[in-house]
Amino acid sequence: MLTFMLSLNFTDQGIRAIKQASKRAKAARELGKKLGVEIKQLYLTSGDSDLVVFVETPNGDNIAKFALALGSLGNVRTRTARAWSAEEYQKIISELP
Secondary structure, eight states, X not given: OEEEEEEEEEOHHHHHTGGGHHHHHHHHHHHHHHHTOEEEEXXXXXXXXXXXXXXXXXXXXXXXXXXXXXXXXSSEEEEEEEEOOHHHHHHHHHTOO
């Protein structure tokens, strides 16, 4: 499974309806399941992003579909980054020439 980190920012629509955040998070989990993406953790954050979400999926196409579908709902804007666990990046480093 691949791990991705999505940094989310509320749109004007999303922040106006902030009291619906729990309902939207549940809907996002259901959307993810339909697209082969499992939301592992979701955090409200301070700083550059309003939310950070860690997800797992078998391939990058799934995460692209998820991010596009989530963004199309109009409540958040997404930025996506691949994340490697400590074990994964140690393996990568060990294979360097």
